[in-house]
Amino acid sequence: MAKTWKTKLIHSDAHAPEGFRSLASATYRGSTVLFPNAAAVQDTWDQHAVGYTYGLYGTPTTLELAARICELENGYRTFITPGGQAAISLINFAFLKSGDHLLIPESIYYPNRKFSTELLQRFGIEVTFYQPTIGAQINSLFQKNTRLVWTESPGSISMEVQDIPAIAEAAHKIGALAVLDNTWSAGVYFDAFAHGVDITVQALTKYVGGHSDFLLGSVTVRDEACYQKLGSTHQLLGFAASPDDCSLALRGLTTLAVRLAAIEKSALALAQWLASRPEIELVLHPALPACPGHEFFKRDFTGSTGVFSIVFRKHFTKEQIHAFVDNLQLFKIGYSWAGVTSLAVAYDFGPRPGRPAYDHRIVRLNIGLEDTPDLQADLAQALAKL
Numbered sequence: 030m031a032k033t034w035k036t037k038l039i040h041s042d043a044h045a046p047e048g049f050r051s052l053a054s055a056t057y058r059g060s061t062v063l064f065p066n067a068a069a070v071q072d073t074w075d076q077h078a079v080g081y082t083y084g085l086y087g088t089p090t091t092l093e094l095a096a097r098i099c100e101l102e103n104g105y106r107t108f109i110t111p112g113g114q115a116a117i118s119l120i121n122f123a124f125l126k127s128g129d130h131l132l133i134p135e136s137i138y139y140p141n142r143k144f145s146t147e148l149l150q151r152f153g154i155e156v157t158f159y160q161p162t163i164g165a166q167i168n169s170l171f172q173k174n175t176r177l178v179w180t181e182s183p184g185s186i187s188m189e190v191q192d193i194p195a196i197a198e199a200a201h202k203i204g205a206l207a208v209l210d211n212t213w214s215a216g217v218y219f220d221a222f223a224h225g226v227d228i229t230v231q232a233l234t235k236y237v238g239g240h241s242d243f244l245l246g247s248v249t250v251r252d253e254a255c256y257q258k259l260g261s262t263h264q265l266l267g268f269a270a271s272p273d274d275c276s277l278a279l280r281g282l283t284t285l286a287v288r289l290a291a292i293e294k295s296a297l298a299l300a301q302w303l304a305s306r307p308e309i310e311l312v313l314h315p316a317l318p319a320c321p322g323h324e325f326f327k328r329d330f331t332g333s334t335g336v337f338s339i340v341f342r343k344h345f346t347k348e349q350i351h352a353f354v355d356n357l358q359l360f361k362i363g364y365s366w367a368g369v370t371s372l373a374v375a376y377d378f379g380p381r382p383g384r385p386a387y388d389h390r391i392v393r394l395n396i397g398l399e400d401t402p403d404l405q406a407d408l409a410q411a412l413a414k415l
């Protein structure tokens with residue numbers, strides 16, 4: 030039919046040449062997905078079952094990232110979420126209802142803990158926090174209504190490595206699901222499903238992205254039943270992820286192995302060096318014997334990454350430790366780790382019940398891709414000023 034230039038702006042007859050093939054994954058943006066005819070219209074979230082129906086459930090870019098994370102984690106299916114914290118909340122909303130009980134390690138990523146104390150408890154869901162080193166003794170904390178057992182290994186900041194197979198086995202005996210935040214291992218150095226986990230979370234923001242420039246999360250499941258529950262909840266929560274961010278994550282995947290290899294080597298060298306320093310009481314790096322749960326790291330992990338913590342000796346004041354962090358030049362101060370830039374953050378555990386007595390003396394380091402001798406010199410000059 031005849032068209033004015035204004036209509037042609039929307040319904041154009043012009044085409045670029047066909048046949049482009051590139052090494053980069055294409056970035057498909059789109060909210061509206063076109064149907065071939067009126068009868069084909071349907072709003073179903075499961076794009077694997079029915080094909081594409083709506084941008085909210087993923088474009089080929091989002092679903093390519095999901096498939097590739099799933100392949101790396103040896104899972105059944107993966108959902109992509111707008112961030113790691115969204116992945117955590119998706120799981121809680123999908124599997125918990127009023128009257129249920131869940132277990133969370135004291136060492137969990139803090140916003141995950143806050144989600145249960147500030148939000149789930151409002152909906153009548155009970156939470157018990159447990160010591161991350163509990164292992165099979167977790168049995169003693171089970172209730173008739175326990176549905177989920179969260180784990181994170183190593184734990185955030187205090188770095189305890191958990192006995193995941195023992196916890197997962199105990200959870201299964203009472204019909205509860207074992208969930209793991211597997212961000213530290215980048216989903217590759219700990220094979221969660223082979224160790225009994227039912228559902229994994231990753232903040233793709235961290236190692237998969239690797240460049241500190243977007244936020245994304247993933248939830249990977251071991252079976253169809255978990256996939257169905259999560260899919261219908263993902264739809265209702267409206268957790269759409271940006272295809273542009275997913276394309277950055279796909280690019281991040283291609284260099285993940287070399288980044289991790291360099292980061293592992295550098296972090297290990299620096300952790301060992303720090304362990305020899307007189308100012309430091311403890312180096313909490315899973316690959317070092319002083320780290321709680323080191324035996325499970327040796328048994329279950331195939332590598333280590335670049336986040337670990339140091340605990341200063343007891344006589345150092347909070348002001349001195351803040352001065353140490355402030356005096357670092359290459360290490361920047363900021364939360365979101367696993368990028369190319371080294372970071373340092375001082376924490377104060379205070380007299381919080383259930384947490385180790387590190388008080389104000391703990392500093393978490395993220396080792397980036399700077400040259401290791403330069404990072405060591407930076408740490409040395411800041412220690413010398415103490």
Ligand SMILES: Cc1ncc(COP(=O)(O)O)c(C=O)c1O
Nearest residue numbers: 112113114138212232234244245
């Ligand atoms: C262990 C862990 N899980 C989850 C998250 C949340 O990820 P995001 O920042 O993408 O929401 C973080 C972020 O720091 C984290 O450290």
